[in-house]
Amino acid sequence: MHDVAAMAGVSIKTVSNVINGYPYIRPETKERVEAAIAELGYQVNISARNLRQGRTGMIGLAVPELSLPYFAELADSVIRAAEQHGLIVLIEQTNASRERELEVLSGQRRHLTDGLIFSPLALGTEDRAHFAVDFPLVLLGERIFGGPADHVTMSNVDAARAATQHLIATGRRRIALIGAHEGETVGSAALRQRGYEQALTDAGLPVDPALIGEAGLWHRSTGADAMARMLDTGTEIDAVFGLNDALAIGALHVLHDRGVVVPDEVAVIGFDDIEDAAYASPPLSSVAPGREQIAATAVDLLLARVAGTAPAEHVEVITDFEVVTRESTVGASVRAGAPARPVVA
C-alpha cells in the first residue's frame, strides 16, 4: 500500500479511499492510484483489514458430514447464497459427535467468522444452555430446545404426515418406518415419527411397534440394516417410509437384494429429495424441503443478526415442503389415477 501510494504520488489514505470506493475523490487521482495498483499487482491484505474492522467476511457452516448427500447439497446452496452477499463460507464437519458439536458452539474458531449456521444432530435437550452463545447463530432444523437462537426449518411433523398420507392414499396399509430414534422427543426423528403416527391414526390405521425400525445414524448402510432386520423377523409390510433418503435408498437396496419388487409389492418413500432420489432404481418418491429457500433464509437471518438489524427476540422461520411422487410409490401398475406430476402438499 505504501508502494502504491508512493508510485501514485499520494498518501496511503488516498489509496485506501480508492480501494474502498470513497466517493469524494478527484477522478484523475483515482485513475493514477488504480494504475499504480494494477502496475504493482497490489492486493489488500485481508488479515489486516479483518483485524482493523473486527469483521472477517466469513461465516461458518457446521454440518455432520459432507459425504451425506443432503448436507453436501445444503452446503452447496449455502455457499451460493453467501456468495450473493460477498461472503465466504467455512465448513466444519461435526461427524454428528456430541463433543465436536459442543466445540463448534464453544467457538474456538469464533474469531474467524462473523457468525455460524449450524445443523446440530447429536446435541440433546440437556445441552440446551450451550446454544445461548454471544455470537450470531442460526440453527437449521426444528426448533429443538426451546431455541435460544434463531432457526430455520420446515415442519417435520406436517411433512412426514403428508408423506405417510401419500402412501395411504395409494392403498398401503402396513407402512414400515425406518430411522426411528427410541426415546427421543425433540429431534427430527421424533417429529417425523409423530407425523407418521398422526397420518395413520387419522386414517384409522393402528400404529404397530413391529413396523418401527430403529437407525441411529441416517446413512444408507443403517437404513439397509434396519430394513434387513425387519424383513428377517417376518414382519408383513406393503410400504416403507425412510426418515431420510439415505435410509430409503438403503432399504431399496435390501428390497432389491431380496427380490422384493418396488413398488408392486412394497412402496418406498424417502425424505429430503436429494438428487440421488430421482435417479434411484426405481426413482424414489420423497419430501422436498426447499433446500435453496432454507439456505437463503438462513444466510439472510444470520446477516441481519451480524448487522444488528434483527429483532431482539429469536426468529423462527418455517419453510415450505413438497411431496414429490416417483415410481417407487406410484409405479406403472399403480400410476393410473395418480397425478403424473409432483404433488404440492
Added chain:
Amino acid sequence: MHDVAAMAGVSIKTVSNVINGYPYIRPETKERVEAAIAELGYQVNISARNLRQGRTGMIGLAVPELSLPYFAELADSVIRAAEQHGLIVLIEQTNASRERELEVLSGQRRHLTDGLIFSPLALGTEDRAHFAVDFPLVLLGERIFGGPADHVTMSNVDAARAATQHLIATGRRRIALIGAHEGETVGSAALRQRGYEQALTDAGLPVDPALIGEAGLWHRSTGADAMARMLDTGTEIDAVFGLNDALAIGALHVLHDRGVVVPDEVAVIGFDDIEDAAYASPPLSSVAPGREQIAATAVDLLLARVAGTAPAEHVEVITDFEVVTRESTVGASVRAGAPARPVVA
C-alpha cells in the same frame, strides 16, 4: 490479553508465551496465566495472529460443485486430512466454469489462505500459463498441462483400462462408453477413453464409434441422456462403462426405465466408487481412486510447499486404484467363477 496479563500479574509477552507453549516458563507462572485465561474466557484473536505471522492456517479447496457426490466425498476427506494438521479448509465452487476457475487462480482470496488445492475441470491447454502462480498450489487430476504445479492423481488410463478389461473378462463384447468429450486430449475424459480403447484393442476387439456416448458435464442427468440417445439409435450393447459413477447411475436409471435387465442383458461399471455406487440397484461396480490417499497426499504436498520444504521442481504423485466388482457386472447368474471380493488392480 492485556486483561489476562493484568489478572495474572505478568506481562503480555508472558501470556503469549504460555499460549504458544514456550518451554522456558516457570510452572507457577504458567498456572497463574492459565487460570486467568480460564477465568476471563479469553480466546486469541486469530486475525491478529494471522496479520502478525503472515499465515492464516487456512487452505483453499476449489472444486466444481459439492452437489456432485464425488467432490463432496473428496471435500470430506480433504477437511479431515487438513484437520490432522490443525488447518481449516475453505471451499470454493467453480461450477466447472472457465471464468470461475480463472478467478480462483488469479487469487483474489489468496491472502485468506496459505495455499490452494484445485480440481480444475473447465480449463484447457490454452490456459496453461495461468497455472504458474506465485502461491502454493496442488492440482488434483491428471497432469493436464505439462504441469507448472504439483499434482496428485491416479492413472486414469490404467484405471480405465482395468475397468474395461473387467467387462471383457466377464464376456462382454459390445461395450458402450458414456461421458466422452469429443476433441479433448488432456482431460480425464480423454485419458479414460484412451484406457478403454487400449483394453479393447489388446483384446482384439474393434473400437466402434457408435458405442461412444458424449456427455459434457458428468452428471446423472447427462449420463441418462447419453444412454437414452444410444438406445434410441438401436445400437446393440452388452455393457456400459460410465466415465464416472454419476454417469453410470444415470445410465442405470435409463436401463431400468426401458426394462433392460442389469447385468443379465447389459453390465454396467462406473468410476470413482462414490458411496452411491454400493447402494445402487443393482449395486454398481466401479473404480475406487483412493480418495483418502489423494486427499492426504495433496494436503501433505501443499504443506511442504507452504513450509518451503518441497523440492524446487514440481512434484507428481500417482495414487493407487482398485476395481471394485459388484452385482452390476457380476450378477448372480454370471458370478460363478468371478472373484467374490474386490479385485486389486
Added chain:
DNA sequence: TTGTATGCGTTATCAG
C-alpha cells in the same frame, strides 16, 4: 478533496 497519526491484538526482538 487529501494527508497525518493512531490503534486493532499478536508475536518477535532484545535486553534484563
Added chain:
DNA sequence: CTGATAACGCATACAA
C-alpha cells in the same frame, strides 16, 4: 525466565 517495545497492513478520526 520475563518485560518493554516495535512491527504486521489497514481503516478511521481529525486536520488541513
